[in-house]
Amino acid sequence: MLLGEIDLLPALGQLFGLSVLAFLVSGTASVGYRWYFREPIPRGLAALFGVAAVALYLNTVGLLGRVIGTPGTDPFDAAGVGVDLLTLLVAFVATVPGRRLGDALRADLASAAGAREVNASVGRALRGVARLSAVELPAADEIEDMQSHDPVPAEVKTELGGKTLLFPRSNREALRDRLVTRLKEDYGVGYVDAELAADGTVTYLALGSRLAGIGLTLGPGTCAVAVEADPASDAGPGDIVQVWTTPNATATAEGDAGEAPSSPRRVTTAELRATAGETVTLVVDEADAAALSPDERYRLVTLPVSARADQEFASLLRGVDETLGVVQIPEGSPLVGTTVGDLESAVVAVRRGTGAIDALPGSERVLEPGDSVYAIGRPDVLRGLEERANSR
Template identity: 90%
Template sequence: MLLGEIDLLPAVGQLFGLSVLAFLVSGTASLGYRWYFREPIPRGLAALFGVAAVALYLNTVGLLGRVIGTPGADPFDAAGIGVDLLTLLVAFVATAPGRRLGDALRTDLATAAGAREVNASVGRALRGVARLSAVELPPAEAIEDMQSHDPVPAEVKSELGGKTLLFPRSSPDALRERLVTRLKEDYGVGYVDAELAADGTVTYLALGSRLSGIGPTLGPGTCAVAVEADPATDAGPGDIVQVWTTPAAASSTAEDADDASPQATTESASPRRVTTAELRATAGETVTLVVDETDAAALSPDERYRLVTLPVSTRADQEFASLLRGVDETLGVVPIPEGSPLGGTTVGDLDSTVVAVRSGRGAIDALPGSERVLEPGDSVYAIGRPDVLRSLEERARSG
């Protein structure tokens, strides 16, 4: 049967066949994308793969077949072009169910082969017949936020709440590491603090996206101060600067002094170096500086200062702070109050790496030896995973 110059039955067969081709190509692309990136493929990308496969066929086999197979045929025949456009439209529509099928097939295969996540009842059944460990996460309202870290979005907590994840059977420590890795890779969580019971139930779970603020990067005995200053144009975060008073501020200070002699007035009117600090941030004329605690009182919020940038040199503390932002460990300060069980113990008795101990008198003992005895009033600067630091804080407060 002919429709104009188009044979209707072959055209319908080609339309159906190419729609199936677009369905299979988009489904395969969705399956591969889900396996590699661990997230659903964008709708536009799945449609692009399916329609591109059909367009490739129409531009090669279909168009060349009409020109070569039918001598004298017009490749720009209106009826043929209309059928091709209709085929592309139907192929585009067929990519939507192909995308859904490929994404669902990847999820089903992952659950059957090793298992990414299942509901609680299926997880308990699989633990009895397979060498799998099911980890049950607490409800969304029981998932806490980590201190000194930005909170994760509420949608992530809702997605994780009450979910059961399956892992190969292993020791409790290895199982915890697998859980932390899974949450980071699959759900975009930056930091995880988790405790697991013997049966695989998560008894404590806290999540964080990234370190917030500059507090975690401040060293012992330092603090951040915001002042009004005129920073140099080439000064940037991390640069070492000298803080100088301006002549105007110095002159006003000298005029207010009742017992100032002319010579003292002249000396006070000249710029004076207040301290040396580290530049962390600038917002207009407001500058955030990191200074020693003893020098913080010398900076006045009512005065305007001028900053002089010192030559740039490699600093171990900046490299150390940048490394902390890329690993699981973080820096924590654990105070030892009166009556703490940690009083009288040594640095070697702690489960984390101690980089400094600050005594109650303010003295800093950097990189103390393992025989260093801890006393009430000390503050321990330790490096470790969030769960290790939290355990250390609980030990310090248990008395």
């Protein structure tokens, strides 16, 4: 044998026992990390804990046992090294379910014990004795609704009002990002606009719901239609497809000589939005919607073209925190006389009074009283821009 003689049963026993050890260690590390940092443990860190425990055993108990238990034998023989390497590999695999179980167990325990928040006085004490930042949220009636977004349910504000959340100690910007992520993932909030003071106190909090459905994403002159179709196997949401009729198979099957099978006919070109079995949702021009029949089956053919830039931009914009806002420049505003390049957000257009829109203005474009600035940025950036425009 290449690896020499191996005592199979003890080797299998060691393999199983140390795999269980890696499973338990990674699970315990996941529970502890989740409790301390209030975040899932990174995959690599959980694997490191589990594999390190197994490696510690192999390098001490296992290796020492071979040296002392059987004097005169080579502790680094090929068979022993092969078994150890296989054990480390299986232990690494065992850390994956261990991490998942530990993370799920901690989440269930926290939910059952009501440990998703801590008392405010306890949070303040933790700031001094642990490397934690306790962020206390405003009362429910002080949580604002974000403009341009649907409001969150009142129950969500009630649940969040006055809570104190724990995070790893970090700078203000990182702490804000962690707070936004926590509110989105744990409480189902779509959009968060938060402002933190230097000591981590939340001075402003506004929430919004993420809009659902495709109605608000339809362009002018388009509509969404659901039809029965054979979707192209390589097509996905956002792809441009041709919609073709299918041959009249009924006449052929019945052998009706009086009705010849119809040939395929292209109906329209559409954008694929969603598929559910044989039901396909398409976005088409309003003029082409009447050509699609609910009683007919269609075939979709994917066009070998790249996605349109406007569709790709709209898709990306829907999935990020940035939004489009309009800021009015009143008379006497500090922004009067400044240029577009002086603003912190991306300006896509400026309207002067009730005149025409200046799309994609240059950075040297001077702002004047009565201008309407169309800017893209995070809600807190747009809010700061509006406060700056209206300050005296």
